[in-house]
Amino acid sequence: MHSIRPMSQEDLAQVAAIQGPDSPWKPENYLLFDAWVLVAGEVAGFLVTRSVYLDEEFEILNLAVGVEHRRKGYARLLLETAIQRHPGIWFLEVRTTNEPAIELYKSLSFKESGMRKDYYQNPTEDGIVMVRKA
Numbered sequence: 001m002h003s004i005r006p007m008s009q010e011d012l013a014q015v016a017a018i019q020g021p022d023s024p025w026k027p028e029n030y031l032l033f034d035a036w037v038l039v040a041g042e043v044a045g046f047l048v049t050r051s052v053y054l055d056e057e058f059e060i061l062n063l064a065v066g067v068e069h070r071r072k073g074y075a076r077l078l079l080e081t082a083i084q085r086h087p088g089i090w091f092l093e094v095r096t097t098n099e100p101a102i103e104l105y106k107s108l109s110f111k112e113s114g115m116r117k118d119y120y121q122n123p124t125e126d127g128i129v130m131v132r133k134a
């Protein structure tokens with residue numbers, strides 16, 4: 001059994017554990033955005049999004065699923081739920097080497113729309129911009 005609910009203060013330690021120590025994000029800042037967790041006995045994954053233009057354009061800020069919970073469809077479910085909630089245009093950036101994430105986004109009809117040179121640090125890497133039309 002699993003469910004999706006808004007992220008709360010009590011989830012932050014588990015969210016921090018899922019994202020690992022190398023993330024540039026502070027988990028407490030997720031609460032400033034539209035942040036959701038998927039719970040399957042414990043917090044198994046999370047998704048952070050924001051509206052970037054009226055109620056029409058949205059951005060995925062971060063998404064991660066705990067290693068032991070991967071390939072169970074949880075990331076797909078988090079994304080599908082967010083897109084259903086806000087059926088507009090969606091944007092994201094992803095590391096050029098992050099094949100699992102790129103495959104996930106393509107399977108949800110995101111298309112590559114541009115490249116941001118050296119967008120990421122530690123390690124430095126280009127970011128692919130992906131867009132999903134409404």
Ligand SMILES: CC(C)(COP(=O)(O)OP(=O)(O)OC[C@H]1O[C@@H](n2cnc3c(N)ncnc32)[C@H](O)[C@@H]1OP(=O)(O)O)[C@@H](O)C(=O)NCCC(=O)NCCS
Pocket residue numbers: 045062063064065066069070071072073074075076077093094095098099100101103104105107
């Ligand atoms: C990317 C990530 C969120 C995917 O989470 P997940 O819950 O394992 O993904 P799902 O089970 O929902 O997978 C849905 C689809 O994505 C694709 N996919 C997921 N992991 C994949 C992998 N390792 N290799 C290839 N395709 C993959 C597949 O198309 C998959 O469908 P399928 O299982 O029917 O083949 C997870 O690997 C993760 O947390 N990675 C580290 C953080 C990260 O990179 N976040 C993205 C930042 S932009």
